[in-house]
Structure formats: C-alpha cells, structure tokens
Amino acid sequence: MSKGQPKVLVVGGGIAGDALAVMLGRAGWEVTVAEIAPGLRTGGQTVDLRGDSRDVLVRLGLLEQALDRLVPQRGAAWIDRTGRRLATMPVEAFDGNGYVSKEELLRADLARVLHDAAAGARVTHRFGETAEELTDTPTGVRVRFRTAPPEEFDLVVGADGAHSRVRRLRFGPEESYRRPLGLAHAWFTLTETADTPALDGWFLTHNAPGRRTAEARPGHPGTQEVGLTFAATGLPARQDRAAQFTLLDEVFADMGWRTREFLAAARTAPDFALDTYDQIQVPKWHAGRVVLLGDSAWCASPLSGLGTALALRGAAQLADALESAAVRDHPDRLPGALTAFEESMRPRVRAAQKLFPGRVRQAAPRTERGIRVNAWLIRRLQSGPVQKAATRMAARHGQDPSRPDRRTSHAA
C-alpha cells in the first residue's frame, strides 16, 4: 500500500461510487472515479429520502441540498384504461412510509449532489473511462484502463451497477449472479406539451391484463417520468434501439390510457433505457484488494424501492470499516476491513432482497381479476383493522433486521 496517502479506484460514478468517493476523499485517500459514461448520467425516476438514504445524507452534510431538489408529490393512484381511479395512496399513508413519499428527488439530481461533493473532496473523475484488466501485484492492483495509462491502486471498488464489469473481471460472468424476476422495464423522461395531461403531483399507474404496466410520475417542471413494465426474461441487444421500440409497440399498443403517447415519446427521449428487473446475488463481495459495492454486489431490483438506500448505506459501511481498522496506517488490515464491511451489510441486503410478498405479481398483475384484487388490497390496507399492522410493516421495510432498535424509516 502507498505510503502516506493510499490510492483507491472507484469504477462507476453513480450513487454508491460517488458517495464512497466523498467519504474517502474527506478521510484523506487519493480517490479516482472512472465512469464509463461521457458525463454524469441523467435519467432515472425518483428516489426517496427515508431511512438509510436520509441518515447517510445527514452524515455527509448533504441533506439540505437534496431537500432543495424535491419533486412535489401528492401520492400514487392506480387507474383503469380510461384514467378512472381504482385506488389511491396519498403521501401521508402509513405515517409517510407508503409507496410514494413527500421527500423524493430525481435520481439524477441526487447523483449531481454527490458528484459535486466528491469534486469538493478533491476526487478526480475520469469520464468515458473504465477498467479493462485488473492484475494483483505484491503491493496493490494494477489497472489497465480503456484510455488512460496503466496505474496501480491500493484498493479497487466496483460500483459499476448491476451489469458490473469489475464483477465480471474479478468474479466471473454475470449469469452466475443474476436472478431474473421475470419482468422488464423501460423508463424515460417525457417533455410536456400543451396537450399533455397534467399529473398534478400524482404518480399514476395503469395495469393491464397480460402483466403490463404503464406509469407516469412527476419530474422536473414541464416533464413527466414514464415507466413501462412487462413480462420478459430476455431483451433485444442494448444497442438495438429499433428492436427495443418494436418490442414495446407489440406489448403496449392496445393498452389504452396514454400508452400510445408514451410509445411515441420514448423514441425521442434522450434518456430512454430498457432493462430486465433482476437481483444480483454474489456470495462474497471482495477478493484480494477488489471489492464490490452497490448494485454490482447486491442489486435488490427497483421493485425493492431500496437501491439508493442500500447504495448509500453500503458506501458508509465500507468507509467506516476502512476507518475503524485504520487501514491507511495499517495496510495489512485491509482484508479484515473488507470482511467487516460484508458482515455489516449482509443482513440489510438479505432483508431488502426479500421483496414484499406478492410484490412481483403486484407490479404487473396477470389478469383483470388480479388488477381488481390489487386495487382492493391497496384500499383495504389503508383502512380498517389491518391498517395498523400494515403501517408497522411499512416502517420496518429496509431496516436491518438484526438491529434491536428498528426505527421508522423517517428517523434521521
């Protein structure tokens, strides 16, 4: 390990990567972030500021900046093909721990807050860059980059998302770790025109038989964030946009509500993306001086609603483990620190990966009856004798099950 200032390479400048970069940069590490995109990634829907997300942003002194970027939200509503509401869940439901919260911001805005803080912690960002090869040496990991000259680091962190290259380079092919949930999801930003129906702060979901779901939720002023979910385990190649749009046309064409408008808007959206809903399960997150963090290690899938919370908490646990073991002054303690990090995160990850019972079916019901039952359940859970139990269950969502002092996910 380098004498004095240890060097860490973080591959992936997303939520987990930049959060860790802020922490290690402030703790005196020399931090380089290699992000494959040509600039900070935009796109993505809203993420909430409850539980772990809030705790870690408070700790970083970034909560106020995140709160300045909130998207105004009033709640979620499930609608039929004509737009008639079947069920609603306001942001106040379940003591604020419901499906949509008052405190949500776009993923891209949170990424910007973290990126700027990392820059302020003297972190170097290299965009359009990635690791091509990782070779262990007696003193570190030698990294061959796509464009920059090779360089040795004391620690390499793979924070490069669910399709992680670092994971592939160090632990083998994605197929060994990917657990498909049987659904795929397209998402993009729709720019409103004079004819676009206003959302008025409501996140609208239309389910249709055959496991198809179309959603629109509030974004920045003048925009809506659209999601299209459907049953699939495989997809056309990522570069083949034409095949992707043809597939979406086939699945959603007759679905009613605003889906025709969405299919047209998808084609011109600058941030269109399509992927399967998967979980990533890796039995060990570190090998030598390489460690995985965030979705690359444990993606619980967007259906968990906990991807950002786990990414932020994971970054904090890794930074804490390195700090507690005083790895900067005692390089031989790195393996112990990485083991401690894993032990501290596993219970949370296991809990997050256990999706709410029926969550996959509920996201995209198979039949008209399933859709009606879903709407009935949403209404029922918010009233009558089950309401208290549902509120308790919602408060526990995403909390570390091994901790005796489970708090509501509001707690700062």
Ligand SMILES: Cc1cc2nc3c(=O)[nH]c(=O)nc-3n(C[C@H](O)[C@H](O)[C@H](O)COP(=O)(O)OP(=O)(O)OC[C@H]3O[C@@H](n4cnc5c(N)ncnc54)[C@H](O)[C@@H]3O)c2cc1C
């Ligand atoms: C553009 C975008 C939009 C998203 N939208 C949503 C959403 O709407 N809802 C949701 O639940 N989750 C969304 N996610 C996923 C969500 O951000 C993560 O689940 C969560 O925040 C965990 O963060 P992460 O840092 O592990 O992964 P991510 O936030 O996905 O960050 C990974 C980063 O690694 C970069 N990267 C990938 N491959 C390489 C490589 N080979 N070399 C270098 N860098 C690489 C990516 O460009 C990205 O910046 C989105 C992710 C991205 C990148």
